[in-house]
Amino acid sequence: MPGTLPEAVATESPAASTLRAAPQLEDRMRISMKPQLQLRSKASLALAALTAVSALGCGDSEEEETDTCPAVDGYTVVCDDITADTSWSGKVLLRSLVFVSDATLTIAPGTVVEGETGSALVVSATGRINAAGTAAAPIVFTSSKPAAERAAGDFGGVVLLGRAPVNVGSGNIEGMEASAASSYGGSDPAHNCGTLRYVRIEYAGSVFGTDNELNGLTVGGCGTATTLDFIQVHKGLDDGVEFFGGTAGISHLLITQPGDDGLDWDQGWSGNVQFVAVQQATNDGDKGIEADNLEDDNDATPRSAPTLWNVTLVGSGDPAGSQAGMKLRRGTAGHLNNVIITGFPGEAFDIDGEATAAQVAAGTLTMNHVLVFEVGDFSDETGEDDDDGGFDETAFFAGVDGAQTDDPGLGDSTSRTAPNLVPAASSPAELGATPPAPFDVTAKYYGAFAPGAPAWTTGWTAFP
Numbered sequence: 176m177p178g179t180l181p182e183a184v185a186t187e188s189p190a191a192s193t194l195r196a197a198p199q200l201e202d203r204m205r206i207s208m209k210p211q212l213q214l215r216s217k218a219s220l221a222l223a224a225l226t227a228v229s230a231l232g233c234g235d236s237e238e239e240e241t242d243t244c245p246a247v248d249g250y251t252v253v254c255d256d257i258t259a260d261t262s263w264s265g266k267v268l269l270r271s272l273v274f275v276s277d278a279t280l281t282i283a284p285g286t287v288v289e290g291e292t293g294s295a296l297v298v299s300a301t302g303r304i305n306a307a308g309t310a311a312a313p314i315v316f317t318s319s320k321p322a323a324e325r326a327a328g329d330f331g332g333v334v335l336l337g338r339a340p341v342n343v344g345s346g347n348i349e350g351m352e353a354s355a356a357s358s359y360g361g362s363d364p365a366h367n368c369g370t371l372r373y374v375r376i377e378y379a380g381s382v383f384g385t386d387n388e389l390n391g392l393t394v395g396g397c398g399t400a401t402t403l404d405f406i407q408v409h410k411g412l413d414d415g416v417e418f419f420g421g422t423a424g425i426s427h428l429l430i431t432q433p434g435d436d437g438l439d440w441d442q443g444w445s446g447n448v449q450f451v452a453v454q455q456a457t458n459d460g461d462k463g464i465e466a467d468n469l470e471d472d473n474d475a476t477p478r479s480a481p482t483l484w485n486v487t488l489v490g491s492g493d494p495a496g497s498q499a500g501m502k503l504r505r506g507t508a509g510h511l512n513n514v515i516i517t518g519f520p521g522e523a524f525d526i527d528g529e530a531t532a533a534q535v536a537a538g539t540l541t542m543n544h545v546l547v548f549e550v551g552d553f554s555d556e557t558g559e560d561d562d563d564g565g566f567d568e569t570a571f572f573a574g575v576d577g578a579q580t581d582d583p584g585l586g587d588s589t590s591r592t593a594p595n596l597v598p599a600a601s602s603p604a605e606l607g608a609t610p611p612a613p614f615d616v617t618a619k620y621y622g623a624f625a626p627g628a629p630a631w632t633t634g635w636t637a638f639p
Contacts, residue, residue, distance in 0.1 A: 262280075297334040426448065445481055451483065
C-alpha cells in the first residue's frame with residue numbers, strides 16, 4: 176500500500192548477549208554513578224589512579240587493576256567526555272553520561288549507538304554534532320539490552336544545548352546537576368548545535384527522579400543554524416521531542432508511541448516546523464502536542480511562538496483513554512496550519528489559561544486549516560472548571576479558516592508495527608492552505624503527508 180511504513184526487524188545486541196553470557200564480567204564492568212546520571216568524579220578518578228600506583232609499588236600484591244571501561248568485541252566503547260574532535264562509525268556502546276564540549280562529534284551514516292542504563296549523549300553549548308545519516312543508512316540510537324528485553328527508558332537519549340535566547344535567561348537542562356556543560360541559553364539566535372539528519376532514537380528517557388526523565392530528543396537553546404531533519408523518536412518514556420527555548424526548527428519529524436507527549440515546547444521557543452507526525456500508543460502517552468510559554472511567568476519574553484505547517488496527530492483510538500490532541504497553555508503563542516487531529520478520546524485541543532486565551536485575542540496564537548475527525552467533545556469549562564476566562568473552544572474552532580470534520584482517510588494509522596499515516600488520494604485533506612517561504616510551498620494539504628503519495632518515512636524508520 177503506498178505510504179505504508181516498513182515493519183521493523185528486531186535483532187539482539189552483541190554487546191548485550193556478551194554481558195548476559197558473563198555476569199561476572201558485567202559486575203567488573205559496572206561503573207559507579209550518582210543518582211542524576213553524573214560522570215565519574217575527578218576525585219574518584221584520582222583515587223583509582225592512586226590505588227593503581229600503590230599496587231605497583233607493592234611487589235607482593237597479587238591484585239589486578241580493574242578496568243572500568245573494558246573493550247567489547249565489535250564496538251567502540253565510550254565512557255568519558257569528548258573534548259577533541261571525534262568520529263564514530265560501526266557500533267558504539269555508551270556506558271555513561273557523555274558530554275561533547277569544545278569539540279565536534281561526527282557520526283557516520285549507518286552507525287548504531289547503543290546506550291546502557293544511565294547513559295546519554297549530551298552536546299553542550301560549546302560542542303557540536305554532525306550526525307548526517309541517509310535514508311538507506313540512518314543513524315540509530317537505541318538500547319543496549321537484548322532486542323526482546325528493550326523498553327522505554329533504557330537509556331537517556333540525545334540532548335542538544337546552545338546559546339540562543341530562552342525566557343529564563345540561562346538554564347540548566349532538566350535532570351542534570353548544574354554545570355557549564357549542562358547549561359543553555361544566551362544571546363545568539365543563530366547558534367549552531369549541529370546536524371541530526373536521518374536519525375532514529377529508540378527506548379530513551381531514563382528515569383532519575385520522581386517525574387524527572389529525559390526525552391527522546393531534548394533541544395535547549397539551539398539556534399536557527401541547527402539542522403534537525405528526518406528524525407524518528409520511538410517508544411520514549413517521556414516526551415518524544417521537547418524544545419526549551421531557542422529558535423531551532425525541525426522538519427520531517429515522526430514521533431511514535433511516546434510515554435507522554437509527542438511534541439512539547441516551553442521557555443520561549445520560536446522555531447519553524449514542517450511535516451510532523453505523532454502517533455500515540457494505546458493506554459499510554461498524553462497529548463499529541465503540549466505547549467507552554469513559562470509556568471512561573473506566563474508572559475515572560477521571548478514568548479513561545481513557533482510556526483507549524485503540515486502536522487498529523489493520531490491518538491490511540493481507544494474510547495476509554497484520556498489522550499487529547501493539543502494542550503496550549505501558560506501563555507504560549509504560535510501558529511498552527513494544515514493540521515490533522517484524529518483518534519483522540521479527549522478533545523482536539525484546549526486553550527488553557529487566561530494568558531493563553533489572550534494570545535488568541537491578540538492574533539499571536541492562530542489556527543488555519545485544521546481537520547478534526549473522531550475525537551472527543553470540547554470540555555465544558557464553566558464555574559470552577561473555567562481555567563481560561565470563559566474562552567469557548569467550540570466557537571473558536573467554528574471560526575477557523577478551513578476547519579473540517581471529515582474523514583481524512585489515513586488507513587491503518589493506529590498500527591503499532593506498520594502505521595499508515597498517509598491520507599487517501601481523494602481525501603478532503605488535499606485542499607489545504609499554501610505555506611509561505613521559507614516553508615515547502617508545494618505542501619498545499621492538511622497533515623504531514625501528501626495524500627496518495629509515498630511517505631517520507633519509507634525506508635529509514637522502524638517500529639520494534
